[in-house]
Each structure stands twice: as structure tokens, then as C-alpha cells.
Amino acid sequence: MFSALTKVLNQERALKIMYSVMDATAAEALLLSLPEIDEVKKFRDSMEFFRKYMVSGMIAANKAGCHEINNNRGFD
Secondary structure (H helix, E strand, O other): HHHHHHHOOOOOHHHHHHHHHHHHHHHHHHHHHHOOOOHHHHHHHHHHHHHHHHHHHHHHHOOOHOOOOOOOOOOO
């Protein structure tokens, strides 16, 4: 979308539009991607839970082709 906007508008105007779209939509998408609080409360260490949750998310995204992880840091 940004690429198309920069072809029609200048980069500055395209950025303003993209920022407003992100501001209007990012919070809902983020909240939908987080685990339920009851799932987190089942674990004693919430930081360890979120570490495992984030790594699992990276692995799933990589397998789905959303992100490519080029370094060998143990995500597989």
C-alpha cells in the first residue's frame, strides 16, 4: 500500500496516511495477537511465558512465510 501511495502522492503525504492507518488499526491487531491473561496467570514466571510465546510466534510466522529468519539463533 505504501509503495502505491508513494507513486500517486509524494513520500511525505504517503507516510502521513500510513501513520494514520497504523494508529487506527494497530492496537486492535496487537490485542488480538496476545494471549488471554488467564493463560499467562497459569505460569509462575510471566517473563518466561512471554519469551516462549514470542519465540513460538516467530517460528510460526517463519513457517508461514511471513518472516525469514536468516541467523541461526535457535528459533527452529
